[in-house]
Amino acid sequence: MKMEAVQERLKQWGELIITTASGERYEIHLGDTTFDFQQRLIKLSTPGGDYLIDGDTIENIKQHYGHKVEDEDSH
DSSP states (O other): HHHHHHHHHHHHHHHHEETTTTTOOEEEGGGGGEEEETTTTTEETTTTTTEEEGGGGGEEEEEEEOOOOOOOOOO
């Protein structure tokens, strides 16, 4: 899948789960993801560090919906 298509869907949906050819999965958002079309990289910035993802290895994308987080102690 072309990274241009990934960027377009991210703009439409705001949040995606992407899967690379090696099977790695990333949850990306509009506010923490940038696209470098010259170097063909997707940069995901997280509190734990930055990830550089080969933009041409994206196999599929999945729309991710918001949801209420359940309190773990309420089980």
